[in-house]
Amino acid sequence: MQYSSLEMMTIACSRRISNDDVVFCGTGLPMLAAMTAKYTHAPYCTVFFETGSIDPQFNEIPMTVADSRVMYRASHHGGLADAFAYMQNKFTGPKVVGILSGAQIDPYGNLNSTVIGDYRKPSVRLPGSGGACDVACFVGRTMIFMKHEQRRFVEELDYLTSPGWLRGDDSREEVGLPTGGPEFVITTLGVMAFEDSTKRMYVHRHFEATNLDDIQKHTGFEIDTSRSKVEPAPGEEELRILRQKVDPLRLILS
Numbered sequence: 001m002q003y004s005s006l007e008m009m010t011i012a013c014s015r016r017i018s019n020d021d022v023v024f025c026g027t028g029l030p031m032l033a034a035m036t037a038k039y040t041h042a043p044y045c046t047v048f049f050e051t052g053s054i055d056p057q058f059n060e061i062p063m064t065v066a067d068s069r070v071m072y073r074a075s076h077h078g079g080l081a082d083a084f085a086y087m088q089n090k091f092t093g094p095k096v097v098g099i100l101s102g103a104q105i106d107p108y109g110n111l112n113s114t115v116i117g118d119y120r121k122p123s124v125r126l127p128g129s130g131g132a133c134d135v136a137c138f139v140g141r142t143m144i145f146m147k148h149e150q151r152r153f154v155e156e157l158d159y160l161t162s163p164g165w166l167r168g169d170d171s172r173e174e175v176g177l178p179t180g181g182p183e184f185v186i187t188t189l190g191v192m193a194f195e196d197s198t199k200r201m202y203v204h205r206h207f208e209a210t211n212l213d214d215i216q217k218h219t220g221f222e223i224d225t226s227r228s229k230v231e232p233a234p235g236e237e238e239l240r241i242l243r244q245k246v247d248p249l250r251l252i253l254s
Contacts, residue, residue, distance in 0.1 A: 001233070001234070001236065001239060003233070003234050003239060004253065005188050006029065006252075006253050007234060007239065007242060007243075007253060008207055008231075008233075008234060009029060009145065009186050009187070009188065010029055010032045010033050010036060010242060010253075011033075011036060011234045011238050011239075011242065012186050012191055012205070012207075012231055013029070013030075013033035013099065013143055013145070013184075013186045014032075014033040014034070014036040014037040014040065014042075014238075015037075015041075016143060016183075016184055017033065017034065017037035017042050017045055017097065018042055018045065019041075019042045019043070019044040019045055020044075020045070020095060021042065021045045021046075021095060021096075021097050022045070022046045022048065022086075022092050022095045022096045022097070023037075023045055023046065023047045023048070023096075023097055023098075023099065024048060024049075024050070024083075024087055024096055024097070024098040024099070024135055024139060025047050025048065025049055025065075025099060026049075026050075026065060026099060026100075026101075027062070027063065027064050027065060028252055029099075029101075029145050029252065030099035030101075030145065031061065031062065031252075032061070032242065032246055032247060032252055032253070033099065034047045034099070035047075035058050035061065035246045036238065036241055036242050036246050038058070039241045039245055039246065040237070040238060040241055046075075048083060048086060049065040049070050049083065050065055050080060050083045050084070050130075050131050051065045051066050051070065051079070051080065051083065052076075052077060052078035052079040052080060052081075052082045052083045053070045053071045053074045053076070053077060053078075054074055054075050054076040054078070054082075054083075054086065055074055055075035055076070056069075056070050056071060056072050056073060056074035056075075057072055057073040057074075058072075058246075059072060061246060061247055061251060061252070063251065084131070084134060087134070087135065087138060087139055088138045093138060093139060093140060093179065094140040094179055095140055096139040096140050096141075097139065097140065097141050097142065097143060097183075098135035098136070098139040098141075098142045098143075099142070099143050099144075099145065100132050100135060100136065100142055100143070100144050100145070100162060101113075101144060101145040101146060102132075102144070102146070102152075102161065102162065103116065103124075103126050103152065104116075104151075104152055104153075104154050104157050104158060105144065105146055105152060105153055105154070105157075105164075105185065106153075106154060106155065106156060106157050106164075106221070107155070107168075107200050107201050107221050107223070108164050108165040108166060108167065108168050108194075108199055108200060108201070109142075109144065109164025109165050109181070109182035109185065109194060109199075109201060110157055110160055110162070110163055110164040110165070110166065111132070111136065111144065111157075111160075111161055111162040111164065112126075112157040112158055112159045112160065112161050113126050113127060113128060113129065113132060113161045113162070114126055114128050114129070114159040114161045115158060115159050116158055117158060118158075119158075119159055122158075128161065129161050129162060132161065132162045133161060133162045133163070135162070136162035136163050136164065136180070136182075137162075137163060137177055137180070138177075138178075138179065138180065139179070139180050140179055140180055141180055141181065141182070141183040142164075142180065142181070142182045142183065143182070143183060143184045143185075143186060144182055144184070144185045144186070145185075145186055145187075146185055146186070146187045147187065147188050148187035148188045148189040148190075148215065148218045148219070149218055150217075150218055150219065150220040151220070152220075153218070153219040153220045153221065153223075154220045154221070155220055155221045163175075163177065164181060164182045164199075165181050165182065165194060165199035168198050168199040168200055169197070169198060169199060172199075181194075181199070182194060184204070185201065189206060189207060189210045189214060189215050189218065190203055190204070190205050190206035190207050190210055190215060190228065190231060191203075191204045191205040191206075191231055192204060192223075200224075201223060202223060202224040202225075202227065203215055203223060203224065203225040203227075203228040204227075204228065205228060205229055205230065205231035206225075206228045206229075206230060206231065207230070207231050208230050208231070208233055212225040212228060
């Protein structure tokens, strides 16, 4: 079956959401992944938004986290404070998976979404953290969407916006971050994961059209590709749900 890179990324992420997960969701691909998971294998996962809507029903895809469609038949309507309290609650927090993205990522999953170049005289000024730093610090685990390019996968960030595994090993715990850390990086070429001990990124799965040499070629640091396996292509039912139920107008997939 024919499918796009965006569809492959969305489905790869959705497969990594389970029934027990509480998904802190943004717009775009994170929302597509969460909705696809709910409509396929994880109907009981809870999706919530920083605007305070918790566990809505998705009759149509919302375009922003402030879209009124994120509130349709939700279990709770609150505000920003409610959402971030829910994210850090000792009962729900460890179950929360946050889905993030950025302009740059380093070998330990740290993200930059603030500036390219010197902070005081940047070549590009980016949107900044929003709530991403809070999510990266306090949720049980994170998944990250990235376009796989050398300029994005860098040895050292221009600016640290959202912490991943910091310098690797136990450095995250040493600075007082109690839980979490990135689990997967879903890119246009495959799925990256992190070593259990060193916390350095490696290639966990590559997409069927991806050559492993291309992953190294498009990564600005040395990355282990030796243990990678092929990520299964999207199934017919996964694509049907994504195309016909989640985003039938291709508002995001286009």
